[in-house]
Amino acid sequence: MELVAVDWFKDAKRMDHVARRKGSAVQVAAEKGMFTFLVNIQIPGPSHYSLVLYFVSNSLKKGSLLQRFADGDDDFRNSRLKLIPSVPKGSWIVRQSVGSTPCLLGKAVDCSYLRGPDYLEVDVDIGSSAVANGVLGLVFGVVTTLVVDMAFLIQANTYDELPEQLLGAARLSHIEPSAAVYPVLDNIS
Incomplete structure:
Protein backbone atom coordinates (compact mmCIF):
# COMPACT_ATOMS: atom_id res chain seq x y z
CA MET A 1 0.00 0.00 0.00
CA GLU A 2 1.12 3.53 -0.68
CA LEU A 3 0.85 6.55 1.63
CA VAL A 4 -1.10 9.13 -0.39
CA ALA A 5 -2.17 11.73 2.17
CA VAL A 6 -1.83 12.86 5.77
CA ASP A 7 -4.31 15.04 7.66
CA TRP A 8 -3.53 16.86 10.90
CA PHE A 9 -6.76 17.92 12.59
CA LYS A 10 -7.72 19.51 15.89
CA ASP A 11 -11.14 20.04 17.43
CA ALA A 12 -12.87 20.51 20.77
CA LYS A 13 -13.94 16.85 20.71
CA ARG A 14 -12.49 13.55 19.54
CA THR A 36 -7.95 2.82 1.39
CA PHE A 37 -6.63 1.80 4.79
CA LEU A 38 -6.54 4.78 7.09
CA VAL A 39 -5.13 5.13 10.57
CA ASN A 40 -6.66 7.89 12.71
CA ILE A 41 -4.36 8.41 15.70
CA GLN A 42 -6.50 10.26 18.25
CA ILE A 43 -4.55 12.43 20.69
CA PRO A 44 -6.53 13.65 23.73
CA GLY A 45 -6.11 16.96 25.49
CA PRO A 46 -7.71 20.37 25.91
CA SER A 47 -7.70 20.37 22.11
CA HIS A 48 -8.17 16.93 20.58
CA TYR A 49 -5.82 16.15 17.70
CA SER A 50 -6.09 13.52 14.99
CA LEU A 51 -3.19 12.46 12.82
CA VAL A 52 -4.72 10.61 9.88
CA LEU A 53 -2.59 8.50 7.52
CA TYR A 54 -4.17 7.31 4.25
CA PHE A 55 -2.73 4.24 2.52
CA VAL A 56 -4.18 3.04 -0.79
CA SER A 57 -4.06 -0.14 -2.84
CA ASN A 58 -5.49 -0.98 -6.26
CA SER A 59 -7.80 -3.58 -4.77
CA LEU A 60 -8.21 -6.27 -2.15
CA LYS A 61 -7.05 -9.62 -3.51
CA LYS A 62 -9.71 -12.19 -2.60
CA GLY A 63 -8.45 -14.58 0.08
CA SER A 64 -5.39 -12.47 0.90
CA LEU A 65 -4.48 -11.69 4.49
CA LEU A 66 -5.24 -8.02 3.77
CA GLN A 67 -8.74 -8.93 2.57
CA ARG A 68 -9.30 -11.17 5.61
CA PHE A 69 -8.07 -8.35 7.86
CA ALA A 70 -10.32 -5.76 6.19
CA ASP A 71 -13.38 -8.02 6.35
CA GLY A 72 -12.61 -9.66 9.70
CA ASP A 73 -14.13 -8.89 13.07
CA ASP A 74 -12.59 -6.59 15.65
CA ASP A 75 -11.06 -9.45 17.66
CA PHE A 76 -9.24 -10.68 14.54
CA ARG A 77 -8.06 -7.17 13.67
CA ASN A 78 -6.93 -6.42 17.25
CA SER A 79 -4.87 -9.61 17.26
CA ARG A 80 -3.16 -8.71 13.96
CA LEU A 81 -2.63 -4.93 13.56
CA LYS A 82 0.98 -4.30 14.49
CA LEU A 83 2.82 -1.00 14.92
CA ILE A 84 6.59 -0.71 14.75
CA PRO A 85 7.60 2.75 16.05
CA SER A 86 10.98 4.43 15.91
CA VAL A 87 12.35 7.85 16.83
CA PRO A 88 15.50 8.36 14.74
CA LYS A 89 15.78 11.99 15.89
CA GLY A 90 14.93 13.03 19.41
CA SER A 91 16.27 13.14 22.94
CA TRP A 92 17.55 9.96 24.53
CA ILE A 93 14.64 9.83 27.00
CA VAL A 94 12.06 10.11 24.20
CA ARG A 95 13.83 7.46 22.09
CA GLN A 96 13.92 5.11 25.09
CA SER A 97 10.28 5.78 26.03
CA VAL A 98 8.94 5.19 22.53
CA GLY A 99 11.37 2.39 21.72
CA SER A 100 11.23 0.32 18.55
CA THR A 101 9.56 -2.84 19.82
CA PRO A 102 6.63 -3.97 17.68
CA CYS A 103 3.28 -3.92 19.46
CA LEU A 104 -0.20 -5.12 18.63
CA LEU A 105 -2.15 -1.86 18.65
CA GLY A 106 -5.46 -3.43 19.61
CA LYS A 107 -3.88 -5.01 22.69
CA ALA A 108 -2.17 -1.77 23.82
CA VAL A 109 -4.94 0.81 23.22
CA ASP A 110 -8.60 0.86 22.24
CA CYS A 111 -9.07 0.62 18.48
CA SER A 112 -12.37 1.13 16.65
CA TYR A 113 -12.65 -0.26 13.13
CA LEU A 114 -14.99 1.27 10.58
CA ARG A 115 -15.46 -0.66 7.34
CA GLY A 116 -16.86 1.11 4.31
CA PRO A 117 -17.31 -0.24 0.79
CA ASP A 118 -13.85 0.97 -0.29
CA TYR A 119 -12.01 1.53 2.98
CA LEU A 120 -11.10 0.36 6.45
CA GLU A 121 -10.54 3.03 9.08
CA VAL A 122 -8.95 2.31 12.43
CA ASP A 123 -9.45 4.95 15.11
CA VAL A 124 -6.61 4.57 17.62
CA ASP A 125 -7.55 6.10 21.00
CA ILE A 126 -4.22 6.98 22.63
CA GLY A 127 -6.07 8.25 25.73
CA SER A 128 -7.41 4.76 26.48
CA SER A 129 -4.06 3.57 27.86
CA ALA A 130 -2.29 5.10 30.84
CA VAL A 131 1.07 3.94 29.45
CA ALA A 132 0.43 5.35 25.94
CA ASN A 133 -0.92 8.57 27.46
CA GLY A 134 2.23 8.89 29.59
CA VAL A 135 4.51 8.45 26.59
CA LEU A 136 2.36 10.91 24.65
CA GLY A 137 2.72 13.48 27.45
CA LEU A 138 6.48 13.18 27.16
CA VAL A 139 6.51 13.28 23.35
CA PHE A 140 3.87 15.91 22.59
CA GLY A 141 5.72 18.66 24.46
CA VAL A 142 8.76 18.23 22.20
CA VAL A 143 7.06 16.98 19.02
CA THR A 144 8.42 19.91 16.99
CA THR A 145 11.96 18.58 17.54
CA LEU A 146 11.28 14.92 16.70
CA VAL A 147 11.42 12.64 13.69
CA VAL A 148 9.09 9.67 14.24
CA ASP A 149 8.77 6.62 12.00
CA MET A 150 5.71 4.37 12.12
CA ALA A 151 5.21 1.13 10.22
CA PHE A 152 1.89 -0.73 10.25
CA LEU A 153 1.79 -4.45 9.50
CA ILE A 154 -0.57 -7.38 9.63
CA GLN A 155 0.96 -9.92 11.98
CA ALA A 156 1.49 -13.34 10.47
CA ASN A 157 0.34 -16.11 12.81
CA THR A 158 0.93 -19.09 10.53
CA TYR A 159 3.75 -20.16 8.25
CA ASP A 160 1.71 -19.60 5.08
CA GLU A 161 1.04 -15.98 6.13
CA LEU A 162 4.76 -15.19 6.09
CA PRO A 163 6.33 -12.85 5.29
CA GLU A 164 4.36 -10.30 7.28
CA GLN A 165 2.53 -7.80 5.11
CA LEU A 166 3.41 -4.13 5.41
CA LEU A 167 0.26 -2.04 5.26
CA GLY A 168 2.16 1.22 5.15
CA ALA A 169 4.78 3.39 6.76
CA ALA A 170 5.24 7.08 7.42
CA ARG A 171 7.97 9.39 8.67
CA LEU A 172 6.69 12.36 10.66
CA SER A 173 9.18 15.17 10.94
CA HIS A 174 8.97 18.16 13.28
CA ILE A 175 5.16 18.23 13.62
CA GLU A 176 3.77 21.64 14.50
CA PRO A 177 0.66 21.42 16.71
CA SER A 178 -0.29 24.93 15.57
CA ALA A 179 -0.49 23.67 11.95
CA ALA A 180 -3.46 21.40 12.77
CA VAL A 181 -6.70 22.47 11.10
CA TYR A 182 -10.31 22.16 12.15
CA PRO A 183 -12.06 19.56 9.98
CA VAL A 184 -15.03 20.70 7.92
CA LEU A 185 -17.74 18.72 9.70
CA ASP A 186 -20.70 19.95 7.67
CA ASN A 187 -19.32 18.04 4.67
CA ILE A 188 -19.93 14.61 6.16
CA SER A 189 -21.62 12.24 3.75
Whole structure:
Protein backbone atom coordinates (compact mmCIF):
# COMPACT_ATOMS: atom_id res chain seq x y z
CA MET A 1 0.00 0.00 0.00
CA GLU A 2 1.12 3.53 -0.68
CA LEU A 3 0.85 6.55 1.63
CA VAL A 4 -1.10 9.13 -0.39
CA ALA A 5 -2.17 11.73 2.17
CA VAL A 6 -1.83 12.86 5.77
CA ASP A 7 -4.31 15.04 7.66
CA TRP A 8 -3.53 16.86 10.90
CA PHE A 9 -6.76 17.92 12.59
CA LYS A 10 -7.72 19.51 15.89
CA ASP A 11 -11.14 20.04 17.43
CA ALA A 12 -12.87 20.51 20.77
CA LYS A 13 -13.94 16.85 20.71
CA ARG A 14 -12.49 13.55 19.54
CA MET A 15 -12.79 12.99 15.80
CA ASP A 16 -14.14 9.56 14.85
CA HIS A 17 -14.83 8.12 11.39
CA VAL A 18 -12.97 10.76 9.38
CA ALA A 19 -13.25 8.64 6.20
CA ARG A 20 -16.84 9.76 5.68
CA ARG A 21 -15.88 13.41 5.15
CA LYS A 22 -16.79 14.54 1.64
CA GLY A 23 -13.72 15.20 -0.46
CA SER A 24 -11.45 13.16 1.80
CA ALA A 25 -8.59 11.13 0.35
CA VAL A 26 -10.76 8.03 0.90
CA GLN A 27 -13.47 9.31 -1.41
CA VAL A 28 -10.98 10.44 -4.06
CA ALA A 29 -9.39 6.96 -4.06
CA ALA A 30 -12.81 5.24 -4.15
CA GLU A 31 -13.73 7.21 -7.28
CA LYS A 32 -10.65 5.63 -8.90
CA GLY A 33 -11.66 2.13 -7.76
CA MET A 34 -8.98 1.96 -5.08
CA PHE A 35 -9.11 0.61 -1.51
CA THR A 36 -7.95 2.82 1.39
CA PHE A 37 -6.63 1.80 4.79
CA LEU A 38 -6.54 4.78 7.09
CA VAL A 39 -5.13 5.13 10.57
CA ASN A 40 -6.66 7.89 12.71
CA ILE A 41 -4.36 8.41 15.70
CA GLN A 42 -6.50 10.26 18.25
CA ILE A 43 -4.55 12.43 20.69
CA PRO A 44 -6.53 13.65 23.73
CA GLY A 45 -6.11 16.96 25.49
CA PRO A 46 -7.71 20.37 25.91
CA SER A 47 -7.70 20.37 22.11
CA HIS A 48 -8.17 16.93 20.58
CA TYR A 49 -5.82 16.15 17.70
CA SER A 50 -6.09 13.52 14.99
CA LEU A 51 -3.19 12.46 12.82
CA VAL A 52 -4.72 10.61 9.88
CA LEU A 53 -2.59 8.50 7.52
CA TYR A 54 -4.17 7.31 4.25
CA PHE A 55 -2.73 4.24 2.52
CA VAL A 56 -4.18 3.04 -0.79
CA SER A 57 -4.06 -0.14 -2.84
CA ASN A 58 -5.49 -0.98 -6.26
CA SER A 59 -7.80 -3.58 -4.77
CA LEU A 60 -8.21 -6.27 -2.15
CA LYS A 61 -7.05 -9.62 -3.51
CA LYS A 62 -9.71 -12.19 -2.60
CA GLY A 63 -8.45 -14.58 0.08
CA SER A 64 -5.39 -12.47 0.90
CA LEU A 65 -4.48 -11.69 4.49
CA LEU A 66 -5.24 -8.02 3.77
CA GLN A 67 -8.74 -8.93 2.57
CA ARG A 68 -9.30 -11.17 5.61
CA PHE A 69 -8.07 -8.35 7.86
CA ALA A 70 -10.32 -5.76 6.19
CA ASP A 71 -13.38 -8.02 6.35
CA GLY A 72 -12.61 -9.66 9.70
CA ASP A 73 -14.13 -8.89 13.07
CA ASP A 74 -12.59 -6.59 15.65
CA ASP A 75 -11.06 -9.45 17.66
CA PHE A 76 -9.24 -10.68 14.54
CA ARG A 77 -8.06 -7.17 13.67
CA ASN A 78 -6.93 -6.42 17.25
CA SER A 79 -4.87 -9.61 17.26
CA ARG A 80 -3.16 -8.71 13.96
CA LEU A 81 -2.63 -4.93 13.56
CA LYS A 82 0.98 -4.30 14.49
CA LEU A 83 2.82 -1.00 14.92
CA ILE A 84 6.59 -0.71 14.75
CA PRO A 85 7.60 2.75 16.05
CA SER A 86 10.98 4.43 15.91
CA VAL A 87 12.35 7.85 16.83
CA PRO A 88 15.50 8.36 14.74
CA LYS A 89 15.78 11.99 15.89
CA GLY A 90 14.93 13.03 19.41
CA SER A 91 16.27 13.14 22.94
CA TRP A 92 17.55 9.96 24.53
CA ILE A 93 14.64 9.83 27.00
CA VAL A 94 12.06 10.11 24.20
CA ARG A 95 13.83 7.46 22.09
CA GLN A 96 13.92 5.11 25.09
CA SER A 97 10.28 5.78 26.03
CA VAL A 98 8.94 5.19 22.53
CA GLY A 99 11.37 2.39 21.72
CA SER A 100 11.23 0.32 18.55
CA THR A 101 9.56 -2.84 19.82
CA PRO A 102 6.63 -3.97 17.68
CA CYS A 103 3.28 -3.92 19.46
CA LEU A 104 -0.20 -5.12 18.63
CA LEU A 105 -2.15 -1.86 18.65
CA GLY A 106 -5.46 -3.43 19.61
CA LYS A 107 -3.88 -5.01 22.69
CA ALA A 108 -2.17 -1.77 23.82
CA VAL A 109 -4.94 0.81 23.22
CA ASP A 110 -8.60 0.86 22.24
CA CYS A 111 -9.07 0.62 18.48
CA SER A 112 -12.37 1.13 16.65
CA TYR A 113 -12.65 -0.26 13.13
CA LEU A 114 -14.99 1.27 10.58
CA ARG A 115 -15.46 -0.66 7.34
CA GLY A 116 -16.86 1.11 4.31
CA PRO A 117 -17.31 -0.24 0.79
CA ASP A 118 -13.85 0.97 -0.29
CA TYR A 119 -12.01 1.53 2.98
CA LEU A 120 -11.10 0.36 6.45
CA GLU A 121 -10.54 3.03 9.08
CA VAL A 122 -8.95 2.31 12.43
CA ASP A 123 -9.45 4.95 15.11
CA VAL A 124 -6.61 4.57 17.62
CA ASP A 125 -7.55 6.10 21.00
CA ILE A 126 -4.22 6.98 22.63
CA GLY A 127 -6.07 8.25 25.73
CA SER A 128 -7.41 4.76 26.48
CA SER A 129 -4.06 3.57 27.86
CA ALA A 130 -2.29 5.10 30.84
CA VAL A 131 1.07 3.94 29.45
CA ALA A 132 0.43 5.35 25.94
CA ASN A 133 -0.92 8.57 27.46
CA GLY A 134 2.23 8.89 29.59
CA VAL A 135 4.51 8.45 26.59
CA LEU A 136 2.36 10.91 24.65
CA GLY A 137 2.72 13.48 27.45
CA LEU A 138 6.48 13.18 27.16
CA VAL A 139 6.51 13.28 23.35
CA PHE A 140 3.87 15.91 22.59
CA GLY A 141 5.72 18.66 24.46
CA VAL A 142 8.76 18.23 22.20
CA VAL A 143 7.06 16.98 19.02
CA THR A 144 8.42 19.91 16.99
CA THR A 145 11.96 18.58 17.54
CA LEU A 146 11.28 14.92 16.70
CA VAL A 147 11.42 12.64 13.69
CA VAL A 148 9.09 9.67 14.24
CA ASP A 149 8.77 6.62 12.00
CA MET A 150 5.71 4.37 12.12
CA ALA A 151 5.21 1.13 10.22
CA PHE A 152 1.89 -0.73 10.25
CA LEU A 153 1.79 -4.45 9.50
CA ILE A 154 -0.57 -7.38 9.63
CA GLN A 155 0.96 -9.92 11.98
CA ALA A 156 1.49 -13.34 10.47
CA ASN A 157 0.34 -16.11 12.81
CA THR A 158 0.93 -19.09 10.53
CA TYR A 159 3.75 -20.16 8.25
CA ASP A 160 1.71 -19.60 5.08
CA GLU A 161 1.04 -15.98 6.13
CA LEU A 162 4.76 -15.19 6.09
CA PRO A 163 6.33 -12.85 5.29
CA GLU A 164 4.36 -10.30 7.28
CA GLN A 165 2.53 -7.80 5.11
CA LEU A 166 3.41 -4.13 5.41
CA LEU A 167 0.26 -2.04 5.26
CA GLY A 168 2.16 1.22 5.15
CA ALA A 169 4.78 3.39 6.76
CA ALA A 170 5.24 7.08 7.42
CA ARG A 171 7.97 9.39 8.67
CA LEU A 172 6.69 12.36 10.66
CA SER A 173 9.18 15.17 10.94
CA HIS A 174 8.97 18.16 13.28
CA ILE A 175 5.16 18.23 13.62
CA GLU A 176 3.77 21.64 14.50
CA PRO A 177 0.66 21.42 16.71
CA SER A 178 -0.29 24.93 15.57
CA ALA A 179 -0.49 23.67 11.95
CA ALA A 180 -3.46 21.40 12.77
CA VAL A 181 -6.70 22.47 11.10
CA TYR A 182 -10.31 22.16 12.15
CA PRO A 183 -12.06 19.56 9.98
CA VAL A 184 -15.03 20.70 7.92
CA LEU A 185 -17.74 18.72 9.70
CA ASP A 186 -20.70 19.95 7.67
CA ASN A 187 -19.32 18.04 4.67
CA ILE A 188 -19.93 14.61 6.16
CA SER A 189 -21.62 12.24 3.75
